[in-house]
Amino acid sequence: MNFEKITEQNSHYDNLENMSVSEIISNINNEDKTVPLAVEKALPQIELLVEKIVLKLKNGGRLFYIGAGTSGRLGILDASECPPTFGVSHDIVIGLIAGGDKAIRKAVEFAEDSKTQGWNDLLSHNISDKDVVIGIAASGTTPYVIHALKACNSKNIITGCITCNANSPLSYVSKFPIEVIVGPEFVTGSSRMKAGTAQKLVLNMITTATMIQLGKIKGNKMVDMQLSNHKLVNRGTQMLANELDISESKAKNLLNKYGNVRNAINNFNHGRD
Secondary structure (H helix, E strand, O other): OOOOOHHHOOOOOOOHHHOOHHHHHHHHHHHHOOHHHHHHHOHHHHHHHHHHHHHHHHOOOOEEEEEOHHHHHHHHHHHHHHHHHHOOOOOOEEEEEOOOHHHHOOOOOOHHHOOOHHHHHHHOOOOOOOOEEEEEOOOOOOHHHHHHHHHHHHOOOEEEEEEOOOOOHHHHHOOEEEEOOOOOOOOOOOOOOHHHHHHHHHHHHHHHHHHHHOOOOEOOEOOOOOOOOHHHHHHHHHHHHHHHOOOHHHHHHHHHHHOOHHHHHHHHHOOOO
16 A cells, blocks of 8 residues: 555745744645645545435435544534534434544544544444445544444445545545545644645535435525524525515514425415415
8 A cells, every 4th residue: 555644744834933924824825725626636536425425315324424633523513514504313414523522622632543432432323334434534544533434344334534645544444535635734744724624625515415415405595404593594584585475574474384494485385375
């Protein structure tokens, strides 16, 4: 296996402490501009994995993200946004992090080095071959993630990964690897920067494309979104008013009665209001 840890390579910049604030943020911004181009090269890999996820979720499966540190937090972030955005249950997309939920806010020492805890964490959610597991690790070398995916493979569970090094150990054990090669970080080894941005972009694509394929979007609107605050209630009201050509007051009444935009539209179109 030809593996080079690009995420640990020396930054293209040096003497950062001597830079002005303007120089620092301009240089960071210049590096960040390269990230979407790196993601673009991985689009075929992303497409393959999304297609597998859609098939599994259509048949009652779930999507798991598993990672450590920044990678784990990004998976949890994406998973937590799916219920309010798409109206799905909290147990459809699940994010797991080495060290447990306390590691979301505070690093848990050596949690990522466990070769057994990742699989144990998946078992606690009754993982099965109906599900898909995506390992997230910028380096592609995190034991917690790698060994969880190895166990999944032995149980015929579809595995994918998001990593920022080519031909990494994580890619090697993943059936559907996604490799986004962003190059050295502005601060050497700080993979929360370009690598983290790349991972977030890919995660956005995975869940958004999946949910669209599952029918959770109508036109370009979040018709199944949970009305969890006034902003979203107002957005839903405006959607209904525009879609059904009715007053905002009537739209709001429909929304309150039926709970979300989709139900309100369906009931209105069937003459129930």
